[in-house]
Amino acid sequence: MFLSIPGIFKLALKNYLHDWQSSSGLVLALASILGPMMIVFGIKYGVISGMITNLVEEPRNREITAVYSGRYSEQWFEELGKLPSADFLVPRTRRIAATIDLKSSSAPRILHTELIPTKRRDPLLPKIVIPENSDDWLIVSESAARKLAVNTGDSIDASISRRYRGKLERVHLTLRIAAIAPIHAFERDGAFASVSLLQAVEAYRDGLAVEAFGWEGDQRDIPVNFTGFRLFARSIYDVADLKRWFNEQGIEVSTRFHEISTVQRMNENLTTIYWAIAVIGLVGFSMALGASLWVDIERKRKELSVLRLVGYSTMDITCFPLIQSMLTALLGWVLAVIFFHLVAAIINYLMLSELQEGRQVCYLSIEHYFQSFLLTCGAAFLVTLTAGLRYANIEPAEGLRDR
Amino acid sequence: MSSAVSSSAVKQQDRVSLYNLSDITKTMESGGIRFQLSVPHLNIARGEKIAIIAESGCGKSTLLDMLAFISQPTTSDQFEFYPSALTDPVEVDRYWQNNDQNSISDLRKSHIGYVMQIGGLLPFLTVRENINLSRDVLGLPDDGTAVELAQKLHISSHLKKLPGNLSLGERQRVAICRALAHNPSVVIADEPTASLDPFSADIVLKMFVDLVEELGTTLILASHSWQYVKRFGLRRLSQESRRDSTTRTMFTTIKG
Numbered sequence: 001m002f003l004s005i006p007g008i009f010k011l012a013l014k015n016y017l018h019d020w021q022s023s024s025g026l027v028l029a030l031a032s033i034l035g036p037m038m039i040v041f042g043i044k045y046g047v048i049s050g051m052i053t054n055l056v057e058e059p060r061n062r063e064i065t066a067v068y069s070g071r072y073s074e075q076w077f078e079e080l081g082k083l084p085s086a087d088f089l090v091p092r093t094r095r096i097a098a099t100i101d102l103k104s105s106s107a108p109r110i111l112h113t114e115l116i117p118t119k120r121r122d123p124l125l126p127k128i129v130i131p132e133n134s135d136d137w138l139i140v141s142e143s144a145a146r147k148l149a150v151n152t153g154d155s156i157d158a159s160i161s162r163r164y165r166g167k168l169e170r171v172h173l174t175l176r177i178a179a180i181a182p183i184h185a186f187e188r189d190g191a192f193a194s195v196s197l198l199q200a201v202e203a204y205r206d207g208l209a210v211e212a213f214g215w216e217g218d219q220r221d222i223p224v225n226f227t228g229f230r231l232f233a234r235s236i237y238d239v240a241d242l243k244r245w246f247n248e249q250g251i252e253v254s255t256r257f258h259e260i261s262t263v264q265r266m267n268e269n270l271t272t273i274y275w276a277i278a279v280i281g282l283v284g285f286s287m288a289l290g291a292s293l294w295v296d297i298e299r300k301r302k303e304l305s306v307l308r309l310v311g312y313s314t315m316d317i318t319c320f321p322l323i324q325s326m327l328t329a330l331l332g333w334v335l336a337v338i339f340f341h342l343v344a345a346i347i348n349y350l351m352l353s354e355l356q357e358g359r360q361v362c363y364l365s366i367e368h369y370f371q372s373f374l375l376t377c378g379a380a381f382l383v384t385l386t387a388g389l390r391y392a393n394i395e396p397a398e399g400l401r402d403r
Numbered sequence: 404m405s406s407a408v409s410s411s412a413v414k415q416q417d418r419v420s421l422y423n424l425s426d427i428t429k430t431m432e433s434g435g436i437r438f439q440l441s442v443p444h445l446n447i448a449r450g451e452k453i454a455i456i457a458e459s460g461c462g463k464s465t466l467l468d469m470l471a472f473i474s475q476p477t478t479s480d481q482f483e484f485y486p487s488a489l490t491d492p493v494e495v496d497r498y499w500q501n502n503d504q505n506s507i508s509d510l511r512k513s514h515i516g517y518v519m520q521i522g523g524l525l526p527f528l529t530v531r532e533n534i535n536l537s538r539d540v541l542g543l544p545d546d547g548t549a550v551e552l553a554q555k556l557h558i559s560s561h562l563k564k565l566p567g568n569l570s571l572g573e574r575q576r577v578a579i580c581r582a583l584a585h586n587p588s589v590v591i592a593d594e595p596t597a598s599l600d601p602f603s604a605d606i607v608l609k610m611f612v613d614l615v616e617e618l619g620t621t622l623i624l625a626s627h628s629w630q631y632v633k634r635f636g637l638r639r640l641s642q643e644s645r646r647d648s649t650t651r652t653m654f655t656t657i658k659g
């Protein structure tokens with residue numbers, strides 16, 4: 001009645017080791033089906049998730065820019081900033097006024113650079129701490145830093161010129177290089193600066209006095225209307241939402257919405273194709289595994305009959321091949337994983353030059369290992385159980401004498 | 404001679420039943436040829452030594468398989484087995500009808516020792532492990548019985564070998580040891596020496612029967628050979644076979 005698990009386990013193990021040739025054959029067969037499947041899955045997963053990571057990680061994909069300049073009030077910015085889809089938002093001043101002349105002590109040239117407004121947590125300047133509560137700094141673009149031969153922490157002379165009451169005037173101010181922007185943040189000569197600095201530069205160019213910097217001029221209030229903005233959506237999936245908001249306001253914006261949806265669609269299509277292949281592979285895998293295990297049980301009929309003859313229960317008899325095929329599944333899976341790692345390492349090595357740092361073309365997540373293990377054991381278990389039960393249901397006398 | 408006396412004593416005094424069968428049939432068919440074994444009545448007492456002597460193909464193995472609970476009767480009126488002298492019989496045919504495989508295998512592992520004509524050893528276990536198999540399944544420890552039996556059958560030097568490295572006669576002796584190692588009620592032997600040369604066959608069978616007598620185990624032996632009946636004081640079951648050519652059936656009746 002009771003199941004003598006230790007006993008039958010020992011017997012199954014001894015038989016498995018004694019028949020090591022056929023056992024290892026089964027393990028190899030299993031690994032040779034499972035391994036390549038893991039490679040295919042690994043590549044699909046690696047490529048797709050690489051594409052998605054690129055999409056998600058590239059901040060420009062969630063940038064929204066206005067096609068034409070407009071006039072936006074502070075209130076408008078407040079409203080836009082409150083939208084859940086909006087992540088980073090700074091106002092822009094008139095582009096034509098947003099320039100500055102830079103001169104460093106270590107380079108002879110005066111560099112005419114664009115000014116780009118920024119503030120804390122600028123997606124284009126990740127990992128850079130942007131100063132708050134001060135305006136006497138710049139984050140220069142890589143190209144500008146090179147031409148000016150400056151480094152983080154250096155001081156630099158900045159000047160702005162204007163034609164005021166028929167005279168050419170120029171003011172100088174000393175700014176600190178707070179950081180050098182990463183190369184893809186801004187590829188031309190440029191400098192990120194606080195919004196207040198940009199506003200001051202614009203006001204000075206308009207002939208106004210800017211008290212904060214001690215610049216003289218007309219004593220009028222500095223207008224707080226902006227002509228543009230820098231806006232980034234919270235994620236690529238929020239871009240469509242923001243685009244709709246702008247359309248409702250009659251503001252024409254350009255986004256990477258089309259590129260995003262193309263990749264998304266491609267991902268969906270690839271996933272569908274992959275699943276079709278995976279399902280076919282899975283069925284083939286189960287059938288191949290099933291066939292080999294089935295043949296194995298047929299081969300062991302004699303041994304199983306002897307076990308029945310000495311009185312091992314139906315349960316024991318069913319467990320005997322089950323234990324062995326679980327062992328095959330485990331070893332085959334381990335071998336397939338080793339095979340996968342070797343091949344994946346080779347593929348990733350070969351593709352190294354094509355890839356961004358830290359990316360892999362072929363890899364699997366922990367869940368995938370887990371799933372493939374469960375799948376293998378499940379398929380092996382089902383087949384062996386079916387074969388075992390079928391065997392357990394024939395008369396013990398049969399199979400005892402035939403060979 | 405002494406054994407013949409004791410067995411007739413069993414017969415006359417309190418004859419304790421082990422098997423009690425009536426109206427059992429087993430029908431098999433393949434390739435349009437039918438075979439039917441009938442057992443009108445069969446009563447085997449504890450401690451008896453039974454012989455079934457018949458030609459090849461007459462149904463010896465068929466009967467032994469039913470007695471060893473590894474084959475189901477096609478029809479049965481009564482198929483009683485007495486697990487011990489003191490308890491009520493179990494109706495084995497009921498177990499079969501209810502497909503109660505667990506009760507059947509329990510009965511088999513506790514009470515039956517089976518020696519096949521050839522084979523029946525597990526190739527991946529040593530001789531000692533093979534002998535102990537019948538004890539293992541009952542959860543009995545290796546208490547030296549295996550070694551003792553092996554000594555009696557002169558195979559103790561082979562205990563660590565695998566069956567594949569033994570001669571046929573030695574393998575049969577291992578099978579005999581296993582059939583007796585768990586001290587079963589009955590040992591069923593289906594032509595245990597048929598694969599051996601006549602000289603070794605005699606020696607092995609002699610050792611076997613001596614051992615069975617020493618242990619007091621019931622023996623049911625199938626054989627082609629008449630000579631053993633007298634020599635070992637066996638009770639022979641009556642057997643007759645006839646062929647019916649119109650129905651292409653072979654009928655065998657065994658009773659006793």
Ligand SMILES: Nc1ncnc2c1ncn2[C@@H]1O[C@H](COP(=O)(O)OP(=O)(O)OP(=O)(O)O)[C@@H](O)[C@H]1O
Pocket residue numbers: 431432433438457458459460461462463464465466653
């Ligand atoms: N699985 C089966 N299906 C159909 N017929 C069978 C089957 N097994 C045996 N038979 C037939 O039953 C008859 C009795 O077989 P059995 O094995 O009992 O004979 P036996 O007396 O043991 O013969 P032997 O001395 O050769 O071992 C034979 O005629 C055989 O052809």
Ligand SMILES: [Mg+2]
Pocket residue numbers: 463464465593
């Ligand atoms: Mg036979």
